[in-house]
Amino acid sequence: MRYRNMTMLLEDLERHGQLIRVDAEVDPYLEIAAIQRRAYRAGAPAMLFTRVKGTRFPMVANLFGTMDRTRFIFRSSLRALEGLFRLKVDPFDFFKHPWRYAGVPRALFSAMPRTVKKGSVFENTAAVSELPQLVSWPRDGGGYVTLPQVYTESPEHPGYKHSNMGMYRVQLTGPHYEKDREVGLHYQIHRGIGYHHAQALRVGESLKVNIFVGGPPAMTLAAVMPLPDDIPEVVFAGALAGFRIPMVRRGGDLPVLADADFCISGTIMPYQKPEGPFGDHLGYYSLEHDFPVLRVDNVWHRNGAVWPFTTVGRPPQEDTVFGDFIHELTAAMVPQVFSGVHEIQAVDAAGVHPLLLAIGSERYVPWASERQPQELITSGMALLGNTQTSLSKYVMITAREDAPALTTHDYDGFFKHMLERTDFGRDLHFITRTTIDTLDYTGISLNQGSKLVWTACGEKKRALAHHLPADLTLPAGFGDARLFGRGIVVLRGPAHTAARDEHDEAMFRLAEHLGGIGGLEGTPLFVVADDAAFTAEDWTNFLWVTFTRSDPATDMYGAGAFTHCKHWGCRGPLIIDARLKSFHAPALETDPDVERRVDELGAPGGPLHGFV
Structure with a gap:
């Protein structure tokens, strides 16, 4: 039809x-x-x-x-459109499987x-x-x-x-x-x-x-x-x-x-x-x-x-289906658009543009005794320079060679893989004072903020903890620490009061404190939130809070942080300040009276019973 x-x-x-x-x-x-x-x-x-x-x-x-x-x-034309994309990836597939492309001439004529x-x-x-x-x-x-x-x-x-x-x-x-x-x-x-x-x-x-x-x-x-x-x-x-x-x-x-x-x-x-x-x-x-x-x-x-x-709001919403459908159509095209990149995912749970996960290749110096990100950096910069991926704020990219079965859709596996391999003194590449998504209020002004290409490859550098360190202490104002996933600590911080485009002294105190504690090698990432329990409830909450409420350059801190020849790194752990800032736009909340009216419409005997 x-x-x-x-x-x-x-x-x-x-x-x-x-x-x-x-x-x-x-x-x-x-x-x-x-x-x-x-x-x-x-x-x-x-x-x-x-x-x-x-x-x-x-x-x-x-x-x-x-x-x-x-x-x-789109059932009547979907196969033909998929055929067009497949031919773009491999033109010779037409000669191998010509029956797959019966609808392609019509699609071309209809364009x-x-x-x-x-x-x-x-x-x-x-x-x-x-x-x-x-x-x-x-x-x-x-x-x-x-x-x-x-x-x-x-x-x-x-x-x-x-x-x-x-x-x-x-x-x-x-x-x-x-x-x-x-x-x-x-x-x-x-x-x-x-x-x-x-x-x-x-x-x-x-x-x-x-x-x-x-x-x-x-x-x-x-x-x-x-x-x-x-x-x-x-x-x-x-x-x-x-x-x-x-x-x-x-x-x-x-x-x-x-x-x-x-x-x-x-x-x-x-x-x-x-x-x-x-x-x-x-x-x-x-x-x-x-x-x-x-x-x-x-x-x-x-x-x-x-x-x-339709209505938009905190994902998932109906526009999530648009994103999934587009990804389904174009996944095979990714290596054609971005050389050396095999898979990407603009993470819907994180609001799409704030977080892009990618799997690429690391082939620049295959003879090196220690594999380190080089081609991955090139690929990360390419992702920030082309199409809609250029609006990404955090780009996390790793090498397929290290784990061929890894996918960007397995958040637990992907973050574990990254945290096991990241050299926090080397693998964080910031772009500051640049353009960011108009809808993102974490930056230094409208349309302006920073981006991060976070790379990881090679052998594992650490074993991630399955439990909070027994002797973990926190400075005044911080508390409710809990382990999320493997190697990630989520904790509650004091209310944010710093001005836009300024670091928060409370976060420096936290970084200094953590730097003085031994035994944190297995927890390389700390995320500070307003509500630790909500943030650590599941991956959907964690991704939304962490990446919609932080600007890489302003809101990333680290124990043992240093700047060498304008390159920032830390000896660990890395800290992301994911609190709502004093200058952020308010989160969406529904109207209780309206929700009660909709409850009535969906109640037994109501016109929407069984549908809402």
Whole structure:
């Protein structure tokens, strides 16, 4: 089944028991988002809400809520797309197994968009204020579009070949925007729309933008796909959809997705306005900052238009499925993009960009009596210099030769392997005063902080402890030490009070204290948190707290620390300060009253019983 519009998709999902209709009235302010998050956690079907307070448009949630449903949606073209990726890795496989590639010619033919004269999206018009105003978290600054397809073209080279389509945050309402005339457009660093915006400013033109909502599901997935710069997302969408994506191009205007449910068309203005706050996928709020403003020229929608949405927050959420699906599609391509790298994982539990685990090769000097990271450093720097992996904050990379069965998806095994082999005086490579993910508030300012390439290879250097050292003592203000995993100590620290871009004297006292204790060779990593019990409860909590609440250069300390020729290291143990800092954005919390209302909807006899 190849879905050309949202109606085809919803009808087919309903026929196969993958969608339910919810006719009870729901509120787009907090309530519908709470329902969606619970539906995702429950593995529930997609949900079509037919009565949404304050809007005439139905809303649909959880479309991509499970891997099985996502594979089902793209079942007709998935094999052909996998064939394309396989041929990229090994072109000669076509001659060995030609039957695997029966659908590839169609996928190639479908890739280029098809320009048409008219589309269903133009059947009606609306005002921005008439659209569903989704507010996902209590402190959100207004209503948001959470599954947008934001389309632009290069002002210098217009056309599909130099187009970009990304899932950039769109704020529909807020105190700073002129009602129905302005919306906020939040795009982060290292995004294709930024290059187009820079070109427009350089040539003195305004950048035109079309925001599509709904339409063929392949367009939604393409908008989040981390593609090379020379592959337009709309081209990938055609290959994934199994048909040429129809676009309407009127005169010199930007093309419009013919079968989109909605299109917001406008122009980026030469000024910025405050956008946010917004509860984001790291599990914290993005705070209010100045971002571009889109002056709205038109809002179109087709007959029977349905507004798809999702909610982001602390992982896992529905966007976790996007990440898993993309990884499944592209895993075989990793060695082609990053020479010497065999496997990578942007860790969802850690908010994706804060932590990247990788397995590479160490082949530079195979004759050396002691293997030490060299090629691994090159590979780590390459990961920080290409595609979306460049947004990573911590890159932990080890050599496949040391443990061929090791995988980045076994956190306990991976961290154990790293901690057994790391030379803490040699293997930590910092990049300071650099660009970091816009959503990460651990750095020295918005978009600025540090990165770390942490390498490890060769023979084991230490045996990791299975128990806390019997004589472990801690300085005043620290306590509740507990062993997490093997070789990792989690403890509670005092509340953070230091200013941004400053070390904390309390952490230096801890490092000095630990340096004076013997017998810590088996516990090379100490993590300081606000709540040690929560942090050490499981890997999900540990990864989230440790890597979303620390900046490598500011928040890493060590017993016996030294700086030699600008290289920092320590004799151990290494300490990561993973406390919430005084300048961090607040973590996301739900509204108790809203959660109680959702409880009622899910109670026996309620419209959502058995689904939330």
